[in-house]
Amino acid sequence: MNSLIHYFRWLDYIDSDLRIYHVVYGYNLLLYNKVYRKVFIGLWRIKTKIWFPIKFHFLGKIFKGIFNPQKSTVISDEMLKQCVIDFKYSQKHLREQSDEEYQKPVFPMEIWYEISKHMNPVKLIRINKTFCDYFSPLIYKDLQMVLVISDTSKIQKNDLTYMNYGPDLVDNNIDDYGIYLRYREGKNFAYEFLDTTLRDEVGLKADNFEVIYxxxxxxxxxxxxxNNPNSYLKRYVEQIKLDVSMLSANELDALKNKDGIIYKKIKNELWKSNHCSVFKYYPRYLIFCFTIMDMYMSCRWQLPDLAPFNRDYNNPSLIDPNIAKDIYPKNVYMKELMLTTLLHDFIRDKCKKRNRNKLALLKKGQMLKRLTPFENWHKRTKGMPIVFNTLDEMKLRKTAKYQSRLVIEDRCFETKDFTESLLINTLSSITSNELNGGINCSMSFLGQDLPHESITLIPHNYLRTSTLDYTRPDFVVINKPKKN
Structure with missing residues (x-):
């Protein structure tokens, strides 16, 4: 109701010719929120609070009993016995062949290389040593990897709000049960890893190994x-570059807080190391990021701009409407992805003066500032005000369009212990001359200081809920050159 009062106060700013239309619109909206929405939410919660748990707990067992009856185990045992017999026969047959004939590929390696362009070449290196020696240098010579990590607090709020109040648009095709399953799974984990890449990189051929994300x-x-000292494939690796992007404050605490595991590792060991170079960059300037209202405190439909009467909510004309619709509840993140977008763009940058390879070659005493992913973007958008009413529309469009280039392809939940162990063990291995002495290694951590999600339904401006938020990057780079 407060949003409606705010809405009618806003009518004072409208010309008299349009006031009658907006008053009618306001009463239609009142009827919509007070009648239709209550009925919709009631039916919606029957589905999410009653039907989905029944489907998960009981129907799953019923279907499992139908499609996996106990008698099928007899067939499985027979099939297993037959597989063992076939395997023993094939092994005996292979021993009769000469090792030279067995190791020789059916096609020349040039043809296999052309075949690898249309499939995952990683599968080929598992065939035998010949394939491993041929394809491994193509895949593992220069490893550029990206990890994007977030805690599960925001996705839990997002999914819980969706379970309680439903979608923003009633005709948006969303896998409701999939969101329910994601909510159940996410409650058991502290972190999630996101597979992120640029939209123009999606669908590249299999022979493109530029970035592993x-x-x-x-x-x-x-x-x-x-992290494996006995790895056979390690002999083919010449350079390792790993960039870890942290989307939320919990990971940032691990980077800046004196009690954080990463901070302790860098401060107590790597900073004093003779064979490693540590660079820190905490700029004072802000990086502006486009956001679509991420309010999870109550029903998102209470704002006039979020009602179906006005489908152009949050001004999605700034970006592709399909991208805007996928943010809630599917992708969850928007403003958090700005720095990760800059990082992906920086990794793929072919500029000779500023790219990831230049960053990996930095040594103690050299300047990090000019080689960061943020400096160039800050110069391009310098002077952008926070207040929307005075914002240059072209700059807002530039920010929104650039930020929407990043796509989340998939996500995976992991525990706190596994995540911390993976990061610390990797940091220890990459900076170790005993494990990776013959490899040039570079690892970076990108944190950010973002404002919290919206806690009010009243937008920053009277006309739109699209605004610019801001973030401040925290960038740490650890380089270990190849041991002489």
Whole structure:
């Protein structure tokens, strides 16, 4: 009701010719919120609070019993026995062949290389040693990896709000049960890892190994190659660059707080190390980021601009409307992704004066400032005011369009112990001459200091809820050159 009072006060600013139309609109909105929304929320909560738990707890067991009856285990045992027999026969047959003939590929390696462009070449290196020796240098010679981490506090608020109040747009195609399952799973984990990439990078051919951003692949490389002293593939690696982007305050505490695990590791060990160079960059300036209202305190439909009568809510014309609709509840994050977008762009930058390879070659005593991902963007958007009413529309569009380039392809939940162990073990391995002495290594941590999500339904301005928020990057780079 407060939002409606605010709405009618806003009518004082409207020309008299349009006032009658907006009064009618206001009463229609009052009827909509007081009648239709209450009925909708009641039916919605029956589905999310009653039907979904029944479907999860009981129907899952019923379907499991139908499609996986106990008698199927007999068939499985028979199939297993037959597989063992076939395996023994194939092993005996292979022993009869010469090792030279067995190791020789059916096609020349040039043809296999062309085949690898249309499939995942990582699968080819598992065939035999010949394939491993040929394809591993193409994949692992220069490893550039990206990890994007966030705590689960915001996604939990997002999913809980969706379970209680439903979508912003009633005709938006959303997997409601998928959001419910994600909410149940996320409650058991402290962190989530996001697979993020630029939209124009989606769908590249398989032979493009420029950036490894999928968490499953990065985790496999970190655990089985970088952190493994007995890794066979490590001999092919010449350079490792790992960039860790932290979206929320909890990870930032680990980076800046004196009790944080990363802070302790850098301060107590790496800062005093003779073979590692540590660079810190905490700029005073702000990086502006486009945001669409991320309010999770109550029903999001109470704002006039969020009602279906005005579908152009949050001014999504600044970005693709399909991108705007996917933020809630699917992708969750928007303003948090600005620095990660700059990081991805920086990694792919071919500029000779400022790119990730230049950053990896920094040594003690050299300046980090001019080589960061943020300096150039700050110069391009310098002077952008926080107050929307005085904001240059073109600059707002530039920020919104640039920020919406980042896409979240997938996400994976992990525990606090696993996340901290993975980061600390990787940091120890990358900076160790015993484990990776023959490799040039560079690891960066990108944190950010963002304002909290909105706690009021009243927007910053009377006309739109689209605004610019701001963030301040915290950037730490650790370089370890190849051991002479």
């Amino acid at each position: 999928k968490f499953s692949e990065v985790k496999h490389i970190l655990i089985h190659i970088i």
